Amino acid sequence: GENVEQHPSTLSVQEGDSAVIKCTYSDSASNYFPWYKQELGKGPQLIIDIRSNVGEKKDQRIAVTLNKTAKHFSLHITETQPEDSAVYFCAADPLYNFNKFYFGSGTKLNVKP
Amino acid sequence: EAQVTQNPRYLITVTGKKLTVTCSQNMNHEYMSWYRQDPGLGLRQIYYSMNVEVTDKGDVPEGYKVSRKEKRNFPLILESPSPNQTSLYFCASSRSGQGQWGYTFGSGTRLTVV
Numbered sequence: 001g002e003n004v005e006q007h008p009s010t011l012s013v014q015e016g017d018s019a020v021i022k023c024t025y026s027d028s029a030s031n032y033f034p035w036y037k038q039e040l041g042k043g044p045q046l047i048i049d050i051r052s053n054v055g056e057k058k059d060q061r062i063a064v065t066l067n068k069t070a071k072h073f074s075l076h077i078t079e080t081q082p083e084d085s086a087v088y089f090c091a092a093d094p095l096y097n098f099n100k101f102y103f104g105s106g107t108k109l110n111v112k113p
Numbered sequence: 114e115a116q117v118t119q120n121p122r123y124l125i126t127v128t129g130k131k132l133t134v135t136c137s138q139n140m141n142h143e144y145m146s147w148y149r150q151d152p153g154l155g156l157r158q159i160y161y162s163m164n165v166e167v168t169d170k171g172d173v174p175e176g177y178k179v180s181r182k183e184k185r186n187f188p189l190i191l192e193s194p195s196p197n198q199t200s201l202y203f204c205a206s207s208r209s210g211q212g213q214w215g216y217t218f219g220s221g222t223r224l225t226v227v
Binding site: 001031032036041042043051089093104 | 213
């Protein structure tokens, strides 16, 4: 099955700086890659996703890039704010697996004011 | 408001005492799934359901049961809970199991089995 690795496990940045979280996947059949943000005491919330026919996608301060050849994808947050502090999960979904996601182990992002 | 509702939010129980965690969604989603979240392990799928009366095992189904009698509800049943089932549980729903759609997650149920 698919294996998703996520780095770093914790990330601390100063407010206004950029943050980058990286994930690698093993199954070349994976073609959908969502990112989730989990705030304390809440369930994960979808913040951005990318499909394998696209190399990059942006939504305001967040962007995701995908390198299919190298089997890795990254989340980029620019101009970080304290409210960006949360745990972020990447996931990969092999098309054959009926919407089942394989999640990374999570990155705890701390944005210091 | 479109949402997935889980109950209870917190539960402490004793080993062997049957319990049910309820999950309900109001988005008419076909696909529903249960995940458990453990430190360092991320989210692991327990069971999923493609539609009413259609359920299947995920990666960690041992010790759990589910049912899907109605489209909106997908309860998680622990017939004889054990301490290794102490975890944070999330129910999630999605528009369909075909073609890839992001999940909407519930707020979670923190279960402690003593």
